[in-house]
Amino acid sequence: MRPLKLFSLDAGADFALDVATALGVPLAAHEEREFVDGEHKLRPLDDVEGADVYLVQSLYSDRASSVDDKLVRMLFFVGALKDAGAARVTAVIPYLCYARKDRRTKLHDPLSSRYLASLFEALGTDCVVTLDVHNLAAFENAFRIRTLHLPAQPLFVDFVAERLQGDGNPLVVASPDVGGVKRAEALRQALGERLGGEVGRAFVEKYRSGDELSGGVLVGDVDGASVVIVDDLIAGGGTVRRATESLKRGGAARILVLASHGQFCGSALADLAQLPIDVLAVTNSLPQPVGTQLQIVDCAPLLAEAIRRLHHGGPATQLSV
Structure with missing residues (x-):
């Protein structure tokens, strides 16, 4: 069997180290050098000839570097x-x-997700693994190489089941917009099987034009219920705010907000802290600030298991359902 090598760029080293620990392998060494003109070079220091190599790196903007800089690197x-x-x-x-x-x-809108796929294909990438992409069908159709999509749903089922111990309220899973209904329905069914009871469904109407949000009509009965809002991403927080306000008007007793990825642009995290949300949780797919009420669901073991299965020849696709 080919040797397994696990790499990360400097920007993602903390999370990659968690993946390496869960996988039981060390992070391979690399050099990342900056030049005075702003250019850079990267090279592996470990020998990778004939190896099965995994490069772990989320692609996002922060104060240190832009998303485009991380992507190019x-x-x-x-x-x-x-x-x-x-x-x-x-x-x-x-x-x-x-x-x-x-x-x-x-x-004349661009299809940026397809262009991104073409870049990875052009450099010879053999497989792309990701967590809860925004549009699964578009992701799978954009790439002409193997992809593995990992849902955070099993992690959220465990998280919610633990947080709702002793909760006597009816349980409802809500999507903050129509586009996320399928994601919410999958979580609703999984929670029903895990908890052995009936779980209700709801969604909140939302319309977007540019950066402007409108809508807010609630569909579903949430009166006296503990409501779990589930989404793939929190960026500015406007979608969650509208959904929370609608659910409270509908009589929700408790609100738990789950998102696979927490960008929290600008003042989003501080703004959400002012809302009547009992639990706000995201995975550690993106680095998060310490000292807040935000709760972290660890996705490193899930990614480590995906790498383990891919390296050993499967069954990796079972993790995608």
């Missing part, structure tokens, strides 16, 4: 790994950038 490093003789390179991207621009809504 990752692409260049994939190319360097292939040039160094890696037999297979898998890009493990817990948060995949540009996944929200997956269709044309205005004249």
Whole structure:
């Protein structure tokens, strides 16, 4: 069997170390060098010839570097790994950038998710693994290489079941918009099986034009219920705010908000802290601030298991359902 090599760029080293610990392998060494003109170079320091290589890196913006900088570095490093003789390179991207621009809504709109896929394919990437992408069908159709999509749902089922111990209220799973109804329904069914009881459903009407949100009509009965809002991403927080206000008007007793990815742009996290939300939880697919009421659901073991199964020849696809 080919040796397994696990790499990360400097920006994602903390999370990648959690994945490495769960996987039981060390992070492989690499060099990341900056030049005075703003350019950079990356190269593996471990020997990767003939190896099965996994590169773990979420793609996002922060104060240190832009999403585009992280993307270019990752692409260049994939190319360097292939040039160094890696037999297979898998890009493990817990948060995949540009996944929200997956269709044309205005004249001459770009299809950024497809262009992103073409870049990874051009550099010789053999497989892309991600967590709860925005639009699964668009993600799968954009790539011409193998993809593995990991839902955070099993992690959220465990999280909610633990938080609701001793809760005597009816349970409802709500989508904050119509587009997320399928995701919410999958969680609703899984929670019903786990808890052995009836779980209600609801969703909140939402319309978006540019950065402006409207709507807010609640569909479903939440009076006296503990309501779980589930979404793939919290960025500005406007969608969650509208959903929370609608659910409270509908009589919800408790509100738990779950999101696979927490961007929390600007003052979003502070604004959400002012809402009547009992629990706000995201995975650690993106780095999060300490010292807040935000609760973290660890997705590193899930990604480690995906890497383990891919390396040993399966069954990895079972993790995608």
